[in-house]
Amino acid sequence: MADNKIYRASTFAPVNIAVIKYWGKRDAKLNLPTNSSLSVTLSQDDLRTHTTASCSSQYPKDSLTLNGSDQDISGARTQACLAELRTLRRQLEESDSSLPKLSELSLKIVSRNNFPTAAGLASSAAGFAAFVRAIANLYELKSTPTELSRIARQGSGSACRSLFGGYVAWQMGEEKDGSDSVAVEVAPAEHWSDMRAVILVASAEKKDVSSTSGMQQTVATSTLFAERIANTVPRRMQEMEKAVADKDFAAFASLTMKDSNSFHATCLDTEPPIFYMNDTSRAAIRMVDMINSEAGNTIAAYTFDAGPNAVVYYQAHDEAKVAGVFKSVLGDKEGWEGARGKSVEAANLPKDSQ
Ligand code: ADP
Ligand code: DP6
Ligand code: CO
16 A cells, blocks of 8 residues: 555436336346336436545545445445455556555445435435446446446446436346346437426335335235236337337336336235335326326326335426426425425436446
8 A cells, every 4th residue: 555645536326217117136146137127317417316435545444424324335235346346446456557556445435315315216226326436437447337337236226227328228137147237228318308207205204115125025925026027027128118219108108107006016916015105106196197188198107116206207398287287286285395396307427427
């Protein structure tokens, strides 16, 4: 260890909200999914994680602070990300002896989410994408977004999709070691640039059942789940890719809503049942139904991750009919808090964060 300098790098990462959901692991250790999934990356101008990674011989041990509180980083998933990133840095150091030996220094990671954590708004996705990219930037790794997505996947599955902007698939892959279980861009944001999302925060509280444990209970106990992964999701992945390619909003919306309901049905079919949606979530579903029937066609699509908060997709030219209705009906009604009715553009990541 040559010096006691502090080396530092920062990044932002966006959330992504799946329209075909990842729910189920075929290998919990490598964090490999039972099915492929597809998501839309939202603009990080609105919901985002900011993470700074630094390393120094002054630091006694690796640490992570999230929104000001110390996190336990001893878990296998965080450790797997750290080990992979350090190995890549070590390879660089071995090939160029003039590089400082950052791989030998303790890391200090400081992260902030500007939206509710562990509430079903994909904090683990933005969180681990930012975690991995901040360290990759610090280590000056030459890794591509695809390689980083393979590493981030081990921290949290959904995180692999947050390394890309636009419309992103996580291919479940076939290899035993997970080397092909990575995210790929299905279409850039500009392909369908008037896609919007309005986020309805029904509750910013931490969920009772984390995504990790919820999906493992579903795999172990739900009978509906087998049908979902064998037939339903593979068919919908193809249909969704076509809907995105064709910019066919009615098809996109129908698949999005069906897949959200199918995922929540497997949660209800879990023993003991898992309830991520609440009365407010169901009211949001009714409102979307009402908006669509009044419009005479499908102009809005709801989806819920593992939490009660609704994400409603629509196209910019329907802003008044969709986001406008939500904003006017909800107003300051009790039960709706936080980023109420804020609409978010589906977006590409700025080039400097890739
Ligand atoms: P969510 O629906 O928000 O993704 P999860 O249950 O999947 O909820 O994951 C929440 C967990 O993700 C948090 O408890 C924390 O361990 C991790 N996480 C969230 N944000 C970050 C972050 N910025 N950096 C590192 N880890 C994070
Ligand atoms: C419902 O990626 O949070 O949001 O891999 O265990 O960290 P872990 O789970 P996570 O699960 C996300 C589940 C989901 C659907 C999705 O994002 O595809
Ligand atoms: Co998550």
